[in-house]
Amino acid sequence: MLNVEDYTAEYVKDPFGILTGKRYEFRINLEIPEDDDLYTVNGVYARVIVKDDNGEVRVVSYDLVERGTDKILEFDLEDEEEAELEQFCKEHLPEEE
Numbered sequence: 001m002l003n004v005e006d007y008t009a010e011y012v013k014d015p016f017g018i019l020t021g022k023r024y025e026f027r028i029n030l031e032i033p034e035d036d037d038l039y040t041v042n043g044v045y046a047r048v049i050v051k052d053d054n055g056e057v058r059v060v061s062y063d064l065v066e067r068g069t070d071k072i073l074e075f076d077l078e079d080e081e082e083a084e085l086e087q088f089c090k091e092h093l094p095e096e097e
Contacts (some may be wrong), residue, residue, distance in 0.1 A: 002077075002084045003031035009094045012049075021053030023060070026089055029067070038075050043067040046077075050089045057090045 012023040026048040032039045048062040062085065064073045077085060 002081055002088070004088060005029040005031050007088075007092065009089075009092055011094055021051045021056075024050045024052065024089070024093060026050060026092070028085070028088070030064075038064065038073065040066050040073075042069060044073065046085060048085060048089055050086075050093070052093060057086075057093065059086045059089060 007026055007028040009024055009026045012025050014023065026046070028046045028048060030044050030046060032044050038044055043066070045065050045067055046062050047065055049060045051058055051060045059082070062077075062082075064075050064077070065071065066073060076082075
């Protein structure tokens with residue numbers, strides 16, 4: 001289960017108008033237990049790109065990143081965690097600017 005400490009989300013403008021749908025970038029700070037392989041002293045956040053194409057919302061990509069160093073961690077979430085991440089993003093889509 002993913003434990004979210006806090007997050008930011010913003011609409012990503014497509015200056016050339018070549019992408020279909022709308023894109024959003026989330027930065028989700030995760031609470032990771034010390035006994036988890038993903039744990040780092042600095043903490044971890046997920047950088048998530050989400051696409052909303054006429055109401056069909058899905059995660060396009062995500063990276064798990066160490067806070068403070070911005071080093072991308074070579075881990076993937078489990079399938080159920082990916083589903084939780086996608087659901088979280090769907091529920092927290094920002095308003096388009």
